[in-house]
Amino acid sequence: MFKSEEIEIIRKKGVKRITLRIDKIKRTPILTIPYLCRKKTAYEFAEKNRVWIENQLIKIPQKKSIKAGINISILGEKYKIKHQKEARRGVWIEDGFINVSGEKDFMERRVKDFLKKRAREELLKLSYEKADLTNKKINKIVLKDTKSRWGSCSSKNNLNFNWRIIMAPYEIMDYLVSHEVAHLTHHDHSKDFWGLVAILHPNYKKSRLWLQNHGDKLFSYF
Numbered sequence: 001m002f003k004s005e006e007i008e009i010i011r012k013k014g015v016k017r018i019t020l021r022i023d024k025i026k027r028t029p030i031l032t033i034p035y036l037c038r039k040k041t042a043y044e045f046a047e048k049n050r051v052w053i054e055n056q057l058i059k060i061p062q063k064k065s066i067k068a069g070i071n072i073s074i075l076g077e078k079y080k081i082k083h084q085k086e087a088r089r090g091v092w093i094e095d096g097f098i099n100v101s102g103e104k105d106f107m108e109r110r111v112k113d114f115l116k117k118r119a120r121e122e123l124l125k126l127s128y129e130k131a132d133l134t135n136k137k138i139n140k141i142v143l144k145d146t147k148s149r150w151g152s153c154s155s156k157n158n159l160n161f162n163w164r165i166i167m168a169p170y171e172i173m174d175y176l177v178s179h180e181v182a183h184l185t186h187h188d189h190s191k192d193f194w195g196l197v198a199i200l201h202p203n204y205k206k207s208r209l210w211l212q213n214h215g216d217k218l219f220s221y222f
């Protein structure tokens with residue numbers, strides 16, 4: 001049987017059956033169970049799916065730590081991390097390097113914050129540009145660190161994006177934004193929806209496939 005620390009159980013009202021998914025950031029299987037379901041039943045369900053769970057966990061790339069000399073891609077450009085302990089400039093890009101000032105222990109946090117900030121700038125710019133093309137208004141844009149979703153669009157026209165998309169090539173971010181912006185017009189995945197995606201991002205099939213095949217790699221750091 002799985003131990004309690006190996007699995008996360010979420011009890012939810014209105015849920016009729018047990019569902020199982022993998023949280024790629026926490027590297028943990030998550031069971032969503034009906035409100036009155038017994039824990040024992042949940043553990044048995046997990047046990048029945050042990051092979052699937054283990055295969056999924058193996059597939060998640062090992063976490064790599066941020067240190068001097070490693071490469072990070074930002075919108076398809078590769079940069080090498082350089083530690084500039086004495087500098088007092090935060091994080092800055094120069095000549096193919098991401099320079100990080102300050103103590104080594106804070107490098108990872110600093111690089112992550114830098115990438116998130118960059119992601120926010122790029123995602124906002126692209127989203128408003130594309131929304132203008134479709135004559136739609138965005139209510140607000142929120143950046144998240146979601147487990148498996150790259151983006152979503154709510155019925156209130158809020159767009160949510162996973163900031164990690166900044167580590168993908170530019171055209172992939174363009175596709176993601178096009179996809180969510182198209183949902184401002186079509187809140188479904190109908191033919192009309194894909195028709196609009198194709199206008200906003202003609203290469204959508206290729207980009208979508210890239211995200212399916214390589215998206216997990218963007219979870220290697222942090």
Ligand SMILES: [Zn+2]
Nearest residue numbers: 179183188189
């Ligand atoms: Zn969608």
